[in-house]
Amino acid sequence: MCNSNIYMPYPMRVEKVTNEAPGVKTFRLNFINAEDAQQFTFKAGQFGEYSVFGTGESTFCIASSPTREGYIECTFRQSGKVTSALTNCEEGDTIGFRGPYGNIFPLDEWKGKNLLFIAGGIALPPMRCVIWNALDRRSDFKDVTIIYGARSVNDLVYKHELEEWKNRDDVKLVVTVDPGGETPDWKGEVGFVPSVVEKTAPVAANTIAIVCGPPVMIKYTFPVLEKLGFTDDTIYTTLENRMKCGFGKCGRCNVGKVYVCKDGPVFTYKQLKELPDEY
Amino acid sequence: MKRLHQIVSELLASGKAKLVIGYEKGTGEKRRPAFISDANEVERLVFDSQCSHNLSVYLTKPEYKHVTEIAVFATPQTMRAVVRLAGENQFQDKKLSFIVMDQDQNALLIEGAEVLANHLGKEKIALSSAQEELLAKFEAMSREERFAYWKEQLSNCVKCYACRAACPMCYCTRCTVEVNQPQWISVPSSLQGNFEYHIMRAMHMAGRCVDCGSCEAACPLGLPLNIITRRMIKDIEASLGPDIVSMDTKSVLNTFQPNDKENFIR
């Protein structure tokens, strides 16, 4: 590996495209070269650089679980140049992927604990990877609670999986939409994520909270969790600073001396408190 | 200098200026932009013939956009830029004061961009004979020679955008080079991309450039950027008449009139 070009992506086949919500798609990607598929491994929380040849690269997490081998999935919202080009890709197209990069959610350390997943909007994908990873080794953990919020019913992603989680006895799922985002037949919660967390979160004792969402949601959810008795070293999140390289060279993603691409993207609230306000 | 410091002190004391953008001594003999909001610091300020930065460039930077009361040291070049910027409605929320030097090198306070425009009069942007001479030399080259010349020059451009950053008329919050859908100008520095960038910038300067020379002065590579802007000023004068600085002059390439004789825009 030492003498090879670290910018070379794996060629990936777009195997399946799922429309999740307006502007949001999930791609299932297969390795075109069998040997790439064989040697590729990753862990929950890691990310990569996805590229459309001729347009460029874009950074997002791997949204599928490492327990589901042979493919990776990513979910993105059409917003910039590359995600727009990705949106135009069809099944069968070839795109690039390089990774995995970054640190991981320490699932092994969480054995025997309750897990509380809190996600907002398009931040369910990084969480989905951990959720499935945990559910695929369900007996390692005690209670699993998922609180997921989006602006409107239409903006909820992974609708079929939400259904699946809802129907499982070993998962407690709470889905909420922002006030005004509900439909007449909406049966879930209505309200912003922090207040729904306050109402529905399990006890803090022996529980790990994993929070992913837009900065404003995270900002208001952390204090709620602390109020509920969660200590800052039991609250995890992932940061999403702008990146180009993914391995600590391009100079964009650092928060003080900490590189989100190398030391992160997974951080505890305790670690975040020690960082300067540059994320 | 005493009169200068007195004017600035009074502006700060009365609250007519919350921020003063002037000059102070810099590295070696250089003068540099100075930012003062504390009356105790006015002694730092200088205003002499070595002061050349066009300080109007700061008025539209995000850092100073929200400061309403600003006093600016204005050289003749700065005055021209201020008047054009005011004409482009860039100072609608601002209460500006200007400190200029009169013919006897006495500091003079001018309050408001309109008053500054009157002070400046209907100044015509014209090239000095030295500038004309330089242009003539350049124009004496054949087309091929000129192309070879610019290829050589622009191959040195690293796209640091110092020319853009130093230009008072380049105040767009999102410059064409930063638009990537579509990608008008390629991001990396390459000969073709460098041509694209400088042509684009020239087009956006047509009829707006105040010939302050800031772009060329800012270029770390010493590219002769004023050949482009000055040639443009000449072209505009030849086809549209004198390039007058005033608050109501419309710039040639972003003015549209329904009775325009060209119909391509309709």
Next chain:
Amino acid sequence: MQTENYTITDSNLQQLLQALLSSGQKVVAPVRANNKVLFKEIKSASEVCSDHVQTTLSAKHLAFPRTEVLLQYKKTGKEVTINDFPFDAVPQTFLWGSRPCDAGGFAPLDGIFNWDSKDAIYNKRREQLTIISFSCTRHDDACFCTSMGGGPGNTAGSDMLITPAGNGTNIAEIITDKGKALFENYTSLFEEAMGADKEQYLTKIDKVFDTAEIKAKVEAFFESKVWKEQSARCMGCGACAYVCPACACFDIQDDKHGSKGSRLRCWDSCGFQLFTLHTSGHNPRETQARRWRQRVMHKFSYMPDRINVVGCSGCGRCSRACPADMNLAEHLEVIMKMEAEKI
């Protein structure tokens, strides 16, 4: 290897350069253009400029070009063929006439491109590069190499260092195996060392601060208003980063020509407003003050912490290039003199 000392006359030095050129080697040296001096590939020894203090741009492009192709691709229907970087096509290159601070500037780059993942493209160019530096007999207001641990005759980073000793002679120090290889090809041009101390021929640059002290200071003053004060006149261009031998921040962009194209790496600057801007509009380093602080902290705190090298060789290019006359050495001195209560 242990540094070896020899003597070489001015005319033999010219012959050495001529011999390299005649043998078809790629030689890059300071050349005057537009009243600036730049490192350019030369074809003749007469092109070399020697009466300058410093080139405008550093020599970093020889290992980290301002735009370079990382890979190429070709699309055929739904298939894409990716062609790797042509490692074998990187030519052997001799950098002639660099300053000790140019050579020293490669240490931070080596660190950045090799911590954790190794950047094989950078390393290949570096491997192919032989650096023949010339000690400084003159300096200007912007130079502060001695405060950065370097000096006008510092050998670090050079493969061979030539110190002009007057009377048509020079001290030649062979510092590395690459320098030794060059020496061995042209041994007859060198003579025995004359035993003179090179210090007497060097320009004197006062050391005004110490890198460890700067590190402690900038960290202590992270929340200070000094960053805003100093950056008040910063116009947000990338001149300082682009002329810097140690700035390595880059962007990755695709260049498309019909069904084929390339993925490019190009210089970028932490001073640009767009550098850290998220698609959502959120910008972690929203103000020029934060971007200036990042620039200084990265060089003098984060890099020493993470890769054990200071991101500055004291060449002073940023100060010479800055259109708003931001003077790095002066600003560091101000921070050095700050007291805790000034925060």
